Amino acid sequence: MKIFHGIVEIAGQMGILCGGLKRKGNIAGAYNTFHSYLGYQDHLINTNVNELRKTFKHILNFYDLFHYHYNTSIEDQFRDLQKIKKKGKKAIMHHWGNDVRFHDMARVNNPYVYTGDSPPNKVIHRKLSIISKYVSEAIVQDYEVLPYVEKYYQKVHILPLAIDLRKFSPSYPDITKKRPLILHAPTNPDFKGTVFIEKAIEELRATHSFDYRRIEKMSNAEVVKLYKEADIIVDQVRCGSYGLLSVECMALGKPVITFIRPDVAKRFSPELPIVNGNPDNVKEKIKMLLENPGARExxxxxxxxxxxxxxxxxxxxxxxxxxxxxxx
Structure with missing residues (x-):
């Protein structure tokens, strides 16, 4: 099968999925128009929308299936989706969160949520309404994202985040360490709840011995090296689910604190070992891990x-x- 992925890379997922598809005998191309300091490279074709539009006729003829990401496609007003359907080829849309997180709906089950990165509700609705005319099925990463899009499609699939474990050798916390290292890496401090996390950390300094490091504006390859040194990872305490940073740190054998909404937590496997911490209790969750090296391990x-x-x-x-x- 020949599979097109595009046009926005989210958390390295287009490249990781395409790498896996290739290993299973498919032809897969991941075309990325979103370039950031995170510096994802694997299996990506970094380009721009204008170049994709110039070559779309060839792309349309070559690929059998079109897997779009983040409420985007190649042409204005999603005209390419109409052409794909007319050509009799398959397409699916992959939603990631901020692209479809309706502001009012997000607050219904989550008093902590930050939706400043999401477009206005009317923009989200307009895009989903157009896309779903031509694409009948979608993918989301978990049950936090599902409610925002399920009414627009005939079917929505849950597909967990993917990680290439060959790049992640576990380095479990040292239970004899006198000063555990806490790491927090906010790509967006408002979204992650950094102010709540760092307030808790400052208050704990008066009673506990530890080191803290905040990591920003570094490539993914650089931060993964730093994660290996950590004893505790505090990821995001506002969103209501966990993301790739949590997955990467669990792959490295680190305990992770992240807020997962109670209704969403019920849908995950009970084996999920994330410490569920929100802005109101993150201090107690960090304190628990500082005082229990065995629990960290x-x-x-x-x-x-x-x-x-x-x-x-x-x-x-x-x-x-x-x-x-x-x-x-």
Whole structure:
């Protein structure tokens, strides 16, 4: 099968999925028009929208299936989706969160959520309404994103985040360490809840011995090296689910604090070892891990096993190929 992925790279996922698709004998191209300091490279063709538009006729003729990401496509007003459908080829849209997180709906089950990165509700609705005229099925990463899009499509699939575990050797926390290292890496401090996390950390300095480092504006390859040194990872305490940073850190054998909405938490496997912390209780969650080195080690071991079972690239790609096989 010849599969097109585009046009916005989110958390390295287009490249990771395409790498896995290639390993299973497919031709897969990941065309990225969103370039950031995170510096994802693997299996990506970094380009721009104008170049894609110039070559779209060739792209349309060459690929069998079009897997778009983040509420985007190549042509204005999603005209390419109409052409893909007219050509009798398959297409699916992959939504990631901020592209479809309706502001009022997000607040219904989450008093902490930050939606400043999402477009206005009317823009989200307009895009979803146009896309769903030509694309009948979609993909989301979890049950936090699902409610925003499920009414627009005939079917929405849950596909977990994917990770290439060959790049992540576990480095479990040292239970004898006198000054544990806490790391927090906010790509967007408002979205991640950095102000709440750092307030908790400053208050804990008066009673506990530890080191803290905030990581910003570094490539993904650079920060992964730093994650290996950590004993505790505090990821995001506002969104209501976990993202790639949590997955990467679990793969490295680290205990992770992230807020998962209670209704969403029920939909994940009970084996998920994330410490559920929100702005109101993140201090207590960090304190618990600081005072329990055995818990840090145990959570790290469990996290690695969970990622191997749920997020390992070949596991996710097998699910993706199953989704592809049933598309109209």
């Amino acid at each position: 145990n959570l790290g071991i469990r996290g690695r096993k969970y990622v191997e079972k749920v997020h390992e690239r070949s596991v996710v790609v097998d699910k993706l190929l199953s989704i592809y096989s049933k598309l109209d």
